Amino acid sequence: MKYNILGSSSKGNSIIVEDILCLDFGISYTKIKDYLSKVKLIFISHIHKDHLNPAAIKQLAYNFPNMKFLTGSKAVVGRLVELHVSKKNIFYIDTSKGNNWFDLGLISVKLEPLAHDVENYCLHFDIHGKKGIYIVDTNNVDNINAKNYDLFLVENNYQESVLKRHIQECVDEGQLRYLNRVPHTHLSAEKANTFLIENMGSNSEFCYIHQSSYNFEGEDYNGNI
Ligand SMILES: [Zn+2]
């Protein structure tokens, strides 16, 4: 599957898949606007600003008044409406009624809840018969199944041993408070790799996303993503 990572870190997240599906809208409008002409649907995983950039959404709502949004979070629906997205353009899936696939025409989707400090969802998507999954900002992926999918976009935020050492070493109060949050709200390299090994087939492709360079050592860090 074709994908284009425009941003993937705590500084801002946005990935375009097969030109038509946008995963999160957490970067500036200037950086994303040239990629929107074929986009049919924007998925917003959760309300944090690195996934839902308020200024960018406002500009989008003005320039693309018919753009469709997808979310499982009522808080996200409320925020989008505040930012002038028309309610009729927001497709809200209530996962308490079960985790089912929805056929939206060009794209089929399924949402599942993740473990973050606000309501957050992963997205399973099927475009032209190819399946992918987008998982970001979660403590674990324990109940998620994506056997033999074509594309895995999976958070790989920190190495457990490196983060543990940083937490021990850390004397700065403010930073310690931030670091203490990370193991509860983000996915470690170890958990991401276990999930990938269990789910990937011989034709699957993967990309690590939402990495924090500070909590990585060695070659496992991909760079700026
Ligand atoms: Zn994030």
Ligand SMILES: [Zn+2]
């Ligand atoms: Zn978050």
